[in-house]
Amino acid sequence: MNGSHRYERWSGRLGGKRWVWPAIVRVGVRLASKSASTRLILLASTGFVVASCAIFYILSILEALGSRPEFNELYGIVQVLLGVDLRGLVQMGEHREALWRMVFMIMLKGQLACALIVIAQVGPGLIANDLRSRALPIYFSKPITPLSYLLGKWAIVAAFIGTVTLLPNLASLMLGTLMTGGLGSWGQTLGLAWDLVVLDVGIMIVGGVVILTLSAASADRRYVTVGWLAVCLLPMVAQGVLDDALPSKSTQAFLGSVSPYRDVTVLADWLFDMEAAYEGMSLPPGAAESALSHSLDPVYPAVVLAAVTLLAAVLCYRRVMRMSRAAATL
Amino acid sequence: MAVIELDGLSKWYGEVIGLNNVTVSVGGGITGLVGPNGAGKSTLMKLATGQLHPSAGTIRVLGRRVWDNPSVLSQIGYCPEGDVFWPEMTGRRFVQFLARLSGLAGAAARSAAREAIEQTGMAEHMDRPIRGYSKGMRQRIKIAQALAPRPKLLILDEPLAGTDPVGRHELTELFGRLAADGVDILISSHILHEVEALTQQMLMIAHGRIVAEGELRTVRRHMQGRPHAIRVVADDPRRLAAELSQMASVTGLRITEPDTLIIETTLPEQIYDCLGELILHDQMKVQEIAAADAGLEAVYDYLTRGSALG
Numbered sequence: 283m284n285g286s287h288r289y290e291r292w293s294g295r296l297g298g299k300r301w302v303w304p305a306i307v308r309v310g311v312r313l314a315s316k317s318a319s320t321r322l323i324l325l326a327s328t329g330f331v332v333a334s335c336a337i338f339y340i341l342s343i344l345e346a347l348g349s350r351p352e353f354n355e356l357y358g359i360v361q362v363l364l365g366v367d368l369r370g371l372v373q374m375g376e377h378r379e380a381l382w383r384m385v386f387m388i389m390l391k392g393q394l395a396c397a398l399i400v401i402a403q404v405g406p407g408l409i410a411n412d413l414r415s416r417a418l419p420i421y422f423s424k425p426i427t428p429l430s431y432l433l434g435k436w437a438i439v440a441a442f443i444g445t446v447t448l449l450p451n452l453a454s455l456m457l458g459t460l461m462t463g464g465l466g467s468w469g470q471t472l473g474l475a476w477d478l479v480v481l482d483v484g485i486m487i488v489g490g491v492v493i494l495t496l497s498a499a500s501a502d503r504r505y506v507t508v509g510w511l512a513v514c515l516l517p518m519v520a521q522g523v524l525d526d527a528l529p530s531k532s533t534q535a536f537l538g539s540v541s542p543y544r545d546v547t548v549l550a551d552w553l554f555d556m557e558a559a560y561e562g563m564s565l566p567p568g569a570a571e572s573a574l575s576h577s578l579d580p581v582y583p584a585v586v587l588a589a590v591t592l593l594a595a596v597l598c599y600r601r602v603m604r605m606s607r608a609a610a611t612l
Numbered sequence: 613m614a615v616i617e618l619d620g621l622s623k624w625y626g627e628v629i630g631l632n633n634v635t636v637s638v639g640g641g642i643t644g645l646v647g648p649n650g651a652g653k654s655t656l657m658k659l660a661t662g663q664l665h666p667s668a669g670t671i672r673v674l675g676r677r678v679w680d681n682p683s684v685l686s687q688i689g690y691c692p693e694g695d696v697f698w699p700e701m702t703g704r705r706f707v708q709f710l711a712r713l714s715g716l717a718g719a720a721a722r723s724a725a726r727e728a729i730e731q732t733g734m735a736e737h738m739d740r741p742i743r744g745y746s747k748g749m750r751q752r753i754k755i756a757q758a759l760a761p762r763p764k765l766l767i768l769d770e771p772l773a774g775t776d777p778v779g780r781h782e783l784t785e786l787f788g789r790l791a792a793d794g795v796d797i798l799i800s801s802h803i804l805h806e807v808e809a810l811t812q813q814m815l816m817i818a819h820g821r822i823v824a825e826g827e828l829r830t831v832r833r834h835m836q837g838r839p840h841a842i843r844v845v846a847d848d849p850r851r852l853a854a855e856l857s858q859m860a861s862v863t864g865l866r867i868t869e870p871d872t873l874i875i876e877t878t879l880p881e882q883i884y885d886c887l888g889e890l891i892l893h894d895q896m897k898v899q900e901i902a903a904a905d906a907g908l909e910a911v912y913d914y915l916t917r918g919s920a921l922g
Contacts, residue, residue: 305712305721313700416696420757423661423690424713425682 302426306434311441314404320442323400327446330389330396331453337363337385338458345374364388371563379470380559382458386451386478390550394543396446397489398514404442405493406506408435409602413501418605428606432494432599439493440486448482477553485546488591495598498605517541536586538578545583552580613675615640615765615796616660620669623655630655632820633669638798642791644807644828645800647817653800654693656817657769660798661690674764686715689758693769693800695750699743703734703753706742707760714761721760728759733782747774755783759790766790766797772806784809804828840880844887845900849873852898855890856883871899 314320340356347353354369361367364384371377412418421431452475459471496509521541528537539545551557614637623630631652647653658664659671662678662685670677676684697706707725716724729738732752737745742753751774758766768787772780787810791797801807807814808828816824846852853865853873861883864876877883890896 302713302715305709309698309701309705309709312705313698316700411698415698416694417698419658419663419692419694420690420696420710421713422663423685423688423692424710425685425715426713427682 302424302430303434303437306431307437307441310408310435310438314407314438314442317403320400320403323396323403324442324445327393327396327450330393330446330450331457334385334389334450334454335457335461338382338454338462341374341378341381341385342462344368345378366560366563368563377559377563379474380562382455382474383477383554383556383559386454386474387547387550387554387556389451389454390481390547393447393450394485394546397443397485400442400446401439401489401493402507402510405439405490406497406503406510408438408494409497410501410503410506413498413605414503422606428599428602431606432602435497436490436494439490443486443489444482447485448479451478451482481550481553484549484587488542488546488587491591491594491598495594495601498598498601514542518543535579536582539582539586542587542590544578545587548578548583549580549587613640614638615674616798617672618656618659618669619671621656621659621666621671622668623652623659623664624667629820631659634820634822635669636815636822636825638815639813640796641813642787642797642799642811644811644814645798645817646802646804646807646814647800648802651802651817652820653802653817654769655820657690657767657798657800660767661685661688686761687764689761689763689766691754691758691766691768691771693773696754697742697750700741702739702741703745703749703756704729704738706753707738707757710757711760714763716761724760724762725756728756729753731759731786732756733779748776748779751775752779752783755786764796766795766799768797768799770800770802772801772803780806840877842875842877842880842883842901844873844875844898845871846873847871847897847899852890852896855894856886859883859886 616638711721861879866874
């Protein structure tokens with residue numbers, strides 16, 4: 283026991299509430315990063331950077347030397363990767379942005395799977411562990427508001443979602459730009475970067491809020507993980523059943539927006555304006571339709587995702603509010 | 613100035629009463645909050661740290677309402693009774709993290725955590741994960757997190773529980789030093805002598821009510837004249853009983869075990885003197901003399917029977 287310290291009351295300025303949620307994020311990220319499987323997923327996400335840069339590189343070769351017969355095989359590779367045959371495309375350089383958007387759309391599908399896994403790894407324990415270890419009394423005996431607590435917890439999962447989506451996307455864009463001489467203008471690069479940020483932040487908000495709501499519902503993270511997988515996978519199965527059972531017109535509205543996976547891809551199509559991208563390239567008839575995720579009006583997926591997120595946010599906030607006010611009795 | 617003021621404060625958990633219409637002021641220095649398990653100590657402390665909303669009445673801490681008021685919480689250091697750890701965290705990270713939650717930023721949180729850890733004698737173990745800590749070490753690290761933000765008021769819920777005698781002595785000394793440096797401390801315990809070693813200023817709580825308030829010696833004075841029971845473990849309790857039966861102050865004698873005699877008396881000091889003489893002059897072999905009902909439960913029973921002090 284050290285008795286040499288004389289107690290001195292803190293006389294400096296307290297950081298106040300603004301320091302609270304970053305503290306929660308730091309600790310949460312550090313703890314979650316200790317899991318080997320989480321690290322593996324994060325490592326795997328660098329594969330997206332490698333893959334997209336490789337495609338950008340192939341596209342740049344085709345732009346420059348595509349007319350030579352020896353590069354014909356590369357068109358085949360691109361067709362496999364992007365789902366479109368670019369052999370007939372003249373002045374490919376003018377369509378570079380549209381082609382890059384296609385690349386990011388392809389990457390998105392893999393990134394969504396990665397995000398699903400990383401959320402399942404990191405998210406379930408965020409609030410559930412605090413409930414299990416009865417840590418809420420100590421949180422809420424500090425000058426912390428339920429909103430700061432929630433913001434801190436959301437930012438933890440958002441940081442991991444961002445690491446498998448936004449970070450690789452921006453890194454790919456940057457490396458691709460450096461490697462191939464860019465998109466032609468800063469406006470194009472920034473426009474694409476902005477779309478990627480909007481899309482990935484959207485994924486962070488939806489995924490983060492839903493997993494937090496589930497995590498606040500149980501002290502056992504196993505139930506939360508099962509709940510998360512059910513929320514993600516069951517609607518996909520249901521969507522498949524609906525698509526098969528109902529006439530195609532019925533699945534053009536809300537019945538076509540049951541699956542969150544499809545909703546995100548439809549919204550990404552809309553955000554990246556993929557329809558215009560395909561049209562601009564004057565590809566053979568039917569090529570765009572087959573490449574686009576779904577011919578669904580983006581309003582329906584947007585409404586569904588917004589409604590789910592809003593409902594989850596309200597439920598989660600109410601739950602955390604109640605927990606903060608009765609932390610001592612939980 | 614009162615550090616904590618309770619005015620008609622009640623807290624119900626459904627139909628269970630946690631705290632029942634309590635009006636009391638807690639002054640500066642160290643105040644012991646003593647009471648048996650389930651008396652309402654933790655409820656009072658949780659109300660004082662803004663974790664519970666009063667069902668009725670008001671509570672003000674450091675002159676301000678505490679419910680939904682983060683600014684007052686930054687001046688309170690709270691050590692909860694139960695274990696509230698993230699087991700994989702090290703002690704140092706745990707204290708730093710909670711210092712940050714209290715509003716200290718970056719370097720200030722780090723140095724405050726380090727000092728608090730040293731004060732509680734945990735410097736040697738601070739970089740080990742909490743899951744490997746003993747009960748006593750866990751108590752110390754909890755106290756460190758309460759100290760780290762350097763609060764004006766410390767609210768410590770059973771901080772000595774689970775500590776060994778040496779640790780208890782060290783923590784008692786620490787609390788004494790903190791009080792000498794101007795920190796107000798409200799400390800709860802269900803063991804009277806634990807708190808008695810720290811302070812004479814007591815709040816005694818039982819069944820959700822304050823049954824006695826003030827200095828412990830005043831409480832003891834009020835206890836004079838009530839029947840006491842003294843337990844004596846001796847080789848020949850029958851002979852001892854025969855000697856004591858002649859004393860007027862002895863109101864009852866019971867042999868509960870072959871070597872144990874329970875003496876009921878209204879003047880315990882006289883009995884203790886007499887026992888000393890019997891041991892010295894009559895060569896009686898006595899292994900143990902103890903107050904059979906000196907525990908808090910007995911005191912509360914007595915106080916709640918209608919003789920409560922104001």
